[in-house]
Amino acid sequence: MTELEAIKVRHSVRQYLDKPIEAEKIEAIQACIDQCNREGGMHLQLVTNEPKAFRKGVDWPKYGKFGNVSNYIAVVAPKGKIGDVTAGYYGEKVVLLVQTLGLNSCWVGLTFKKVKQAYSVGEGEELKAVISIGYGAAQGVQHPQKKTIANVTANKSSVASFPNWFVNGVEAALLAPTAVNQQKFEFVLHDDNRVEAIAKFSLIGYAHLDLGIAKYHFEVGAEEGSFKWL
Numbered sequence: 001m002t003e004l005e006a007i008k009v010r011h012s013v014r015q016y017l018d019k020p021i022e023a024e025k026i027e028a029i030q031a032c033i034d035q036c037n038r039e040g041g042m043h044l045q046l047v048t049n050e051p052k053a054f055r056k057g058v059d060w061p062k063y064g065k066f067g068n069v070s071n072y073i074a075v076v077a078p079k080g081k082i083g084d085v086t087a088g089y090y091g092e093k094v095v096l097l098v099q100t101l102g103l104n105s106c107w108v109g110l111t112f113k114k115v116k117q118a119y120s121v122g123e124g125e126e127l128k129a130v131i132s133i134g135y136g137a138a139q140g141v142q143h144p145q146k147k148t149i150a151n152v153t154a155n156k157s158s159v160a161s162f163p164n165w166f167v168n169g170v171e172a173a174l175l176a177p178t179a180v181n182q183q184k185f186e187f188v189l190h191d192d193n194r195v196e197a198i199a200k201f202s203l204i205g206y207a208h209l210d211l212g213i214a215k216y217h218f219e220v221g222a223e224e225g226s227f228k229w230l
Contacts, residue, residue: 006099011140013104036090074119088212104136172221179206
């Protein structure tokens with residue numbers, strides 16, 4: 001399975017089977033995390049066999065209850081909005097790898113309990129979110145897609161003339177998981193194939209983390225080398 005295929009089939013999963021993740025898959029996830037930490041100055045940490053963060057009583061009914069979660073990724077990154085974007089970008093890179101390995105996942109911003117001894121947060125860092133991983137009891141369902149390419153691009157009058165690579169990138173970004181499916185991001189196509197990604201205002205927050213996730217999806221959809229970030 002390619003990353004683009006993973007984008008198309010992956011959905012958030014909150015209920016997991018009581019089934020351990022094989023050692024070779026743990027090794028592959030850890031290797032990806034190590035690479036992301038080196039490239040992005042991140043402090044992603046894989047936490048295994050730790051059930052306290054998702055014990056009964058930390059769920060919000062509106063967003064669905066979690067079950068049998070004992071493996072997750074602590075998304076620790078530098079404080080601030082730039083750290084948020086980077087956390088989303090590299091966290092989603094790991095999420096897509098998890099999907100290609102036949103596992104499931106879910107980005108979690110609030111509905112978990114912080115277990116400080118399970119991971120470390122250094123000076124100038126903060127825990128942005130966690131990502132539950134494991135074998136899903138089901139594969140999840142697609143959220144209704146509320147927005148179109150015209151809704152998330154600044155030069156809307158030019159939609160018909162956008163190059164294919166840009167359209168493919170935005171389509172992939174529209175499949176990115178965002179907090180309560182808010183999709184508070186915008187892509188602007190400039191001259192010389194330069195692309196600007198903008199986080200829009202959000203009352204609930206997480207817009208910059210979501211932007212990082214969407215940027216990674218855009219890159220996968222548009223294919224590396226088609227453009228440069230502005």
